[in-house]
Amino acid sequence: MHDLNLVPTVENTFPNIVCIDDDLDVSWAIELRLKEFKVNVFRTYYGVQGFWETMRVKPQLIITDNRMPQGNGDYVVECLKRNPDTQNIPIIVYSGQSDTSLKQRMLGLGVNKFITKPVEFTELQGEIETIIELQPRLDFF
Amino acid sequence: MREDTINVLLIDDDLADATLTLSALKKYDYSKIFPQHAVNLTDAICCLRSTSFDLILLDLGLPECVGIETLSRIRREIKDIPIIVLTGLSDEKTALESLEKGAQDYLCKNDVTSQTLSRSIRYAIQRHNLLGELRTANGLLTKKNQRLAKLYExxxxxxxxxxxxxxxxxxxxxxxxxxxRDGLSGPLTESQTSQLDSIxxxxxxxxxxxxxxLDISKLEAGLLxxxxxxCSVKEIITNVQHLLRRKARIKGIDFTISVEPELPNVFCDEEKARRVLINLAVNAIKFTPAGENVEMWARLGESCSCVEVGVTDTGPGIHEENLNLIFERFKQFDTNIHSSTKGFGLGMNIAQELTRLNLGEMNVQSIVGQGSTFSFTVPKIDPQSLIEQYLNQILRSNDIPHHISLLLANxxxxxxxxxxxxxxEFLQQFLRSRDLVYQIDTKQLLLVTVCPKNELKExxxxxxxxxxxxxxxxxxxxxxxITLQMIGSWDLQTQKADFVSAYYDSVSINDHHGITDFRKVLVADDDPELVQALMLRLGASGYETISASDGKIALEKAVSEKPDVIILDIRMPNLNGLEALQELKKNDITKNTPVVMLSASIRDQQKTLDHGASFFISKPYDSKDVLSAVEASLNTQTTNCKTLQMI
Structure with missing residues (x-):
């Protein structure tokens, strides 16, 4: 269902965002939305993959789901926060779960924001913008 | 065996007594009692194995064993049978004990007549049967309850x-x-846009x-x-307006927002306030016909202690008799609204519950044909409004708690x-929603809890x-x-005013001083882990703790810090506990301070008490015991002072 022209071209000067979600439709949507801005979005499918992608591209922001195969959000966040190379990368948890205890635990682990799905994209965008500046891409449209 | 016959086994080694009992049984001829006699335990067990009996008459003194043990031996052999114990004159105590151990009745041998015996036998059997039924019923209920709990979970x-x-x-x-819809995948026609809006x-x-x-399920389980x-009310409204504006636009309703300028900030759970507002507004939009108005508004409450937020519509209105019912679950009235727009009928009930969690109240006014106004309050951020709303809430609830306590978290x-x-956030998650946590400043939080008094320490x-x-x-x-201090505990029925004044004192206190219920304990032990454990336990009960790793330091700190209680271990380097105790009792500053001694050897007990220790606790100890000793020594100290003053 996804057009080939959506495959991103990585610009070295743009900030990187790593998106971790086992539901590809969710991360595709985020990428689609961010296409009009000067950012590179790297989509990964499960927790451990997200961790390695983070090590590889050194993103300025990570957006992660919680319930995933092979390393849930909890685990990924803990790995990232324990590692001196990645512990300062801001993280937004975007999860279908809403229990306060999970939220508290995640915030306790040091994530910047816990957002419960679904939200208006503008809200998610607002949270992204508190962390990285979203500059419009002039070549878009 | 016919139903109305009763097979009785008499166990008695005294033949004379047995003959008397047997004849008493026989005299009562129409009763159809069939007795059998066993002279000792072995004999009795044989009988019990070969025949089925309805009742046992038991003399506790048998050749093989005496007293309660006899009863236990019989019970071990056969569980489900009523037993009547026969005793001599002086055996009252044993007799009562046997009742506790499951005998149905006891008779003094001197009182045995055919009437008393027959009555006792019949009652015992009846009681035994009833007890059996009760047990079965109870077991069944417990099982059902467990099953229900499991299903519920x-x-x-x-x-x-x-x-x-x-x-x-x-x-x-x-x-x-x-x-x-936003056109990111290509241009759209106007009707496509509106169709996507509907989706x-x-x-x-x-x-x-x-x-x-989710909310209902958590409210139900008390887990919310x-x-x-x-928070700022304006922000809450800004957060929800996007969704509501679209809903109103689709329905063709004129949606307006009016927020009074310069509203004070409020004290609430923002997410819950947002949910209430959405529920009220969605309801209003749902039931208001196209072309009418829905207004979302916020203003300072009449009493000025809260902010009122509400939604007013020019819809059909609600009949007066139905007004109270709208907060009930799954309640929806017959309306002309097409059924597909109905939800679960949970909205209003949730709104009310969430408003209560936010220490507010819900209000509804409606005139048929003119419209309705639904509103809720949220307390202003200042401590006075807060406690007023909080107490209102607590005192109006179904089960009014007895005690209210103030704790200070430093x-x-x-x-x-x-x-x-x-x-x-940690404290609020930890306490229940009926408790209140108020931040005095960045270093102190005040906890108001309705936790029962006996569970406070825990x-x-x-x-x-x-x-x-x-x-x-x-x-x-x-x-x-964080260290927790107990400020006090009050009876909510009789000491409400005292509580409120203590609350006011606390919110304006910015340092540790001036709190009366604040005791200092010195813990001296050379094992740092034991010290740590004791300090944790004492700290949790609201004591301030200081520590010393040997007897000499303990002495110095006892003089300089003037603790209210001193805990000394016997075996310590430099100066051992016993020596330290003697020194303490010689010093004018410390001689009246109660001392709790700890030792692995019970032999130290008398020595330490002789030298003026208030308590001796042997190792290994439960830190709770040390805590009780500390409390007890403080109490005796206060009583001593009181007696002195009285003299």
């Missing part, structure tokens, strides 16, 4: 899982629709229903926790300035313990230590 878990699993597909549907609108309905389901903190002084929200201990576990698992930065 499964249902809760199911609702939780389903709701969570719903969110992801909803997100995807919502997001792609919105991407198309978005219904997706929002679904996700609101998921929220409702709150995090009340300073955040370690060298903590980072951004640590207090973490402490605040609560303090659990908070301290959980906090240290929580901090350990907090990798991104080190969290400060």
């Amino acid at each position: 499964t249902a809760q878990q199911f609702v939780d899982n389903v709701s969570h699993e719903f969110r992801t597909p909803l997100t995807v549907i919502r997001e792609y629709t919105s991407i198309i 978005l609108n219904r997706t929002d309905d679904l996700s609101l229903m998921v929220d409702d389901m 926790s709150v995090w009340r903190r300073e 955040v370690e002084s060298n903590a980072k300035s951004n640590a207090h929200p973490v402490v605040d 609560l303090l201990y659990r908070i301290t313990n959980d906090w240290s576990n929580f901090s350990k698992n907090y990798p991104s930065e080190t969290l400060p230590d």
